[in-house]
Amino acid sequence: MSKERRLEAILWSIAFPGFGQFLNKKYLKGFLFVILEFAVNVQAKLNTAIIPSFYGNGQMANATVNYQWIMFYPCLYLFSMYDAYRDAGGKEIPYSFLPFAISAYFGTVGIIYSNVFKLFGHLAGVIWSPILFHIVGYVIGMIIRLIVLKLIRLPSQS
Secondary structure, eight states, X not given: OOHHHHHHHHHHHHHSTTHHHHHTTOHHHHHHHHHHHHHHHHHHTHHHHHHHXXXXXXXXXXXXXXXXXXXXXXXXXHHHHHHHHHHTTXXXXXXXXXXXXXXXXXXXXXXXXXXXXXXXXXXXXXXXHHHXXXXXXXXXXXXXXXHHHHHHHHHHHO
């Protein structure tokens, strides 16, 4: 499938986990991701934390969330994205899972450090910290993927 199709699946998954699966006609998986996203979102009080985060109040956002639940969110979110990408043709791209998986790990670390990570002197909080960590994790994942691909090609060229 085309790059456009893979990008479309990822962007719909970013909008709401499960939507990329619906786009790929994987309705049962899509429904499961929507239910999981809704359950984790509500239990974590994620939407309630988004509002103070957008106003720059990281402390209030951190005080709002349930950390026992929000720790699940990065892995659920990134796996939903990867699954939609994979079903849209990404499984044919070697090691395409690496940037997604590493980004999920970094997002979880972003939640852990959301009480101390500052951006321009302000506490980034439980919403912005994982988002920024996700981006860094994705870039590192892409670099690791490129290294793995180079290492795999070296022995076969001998």
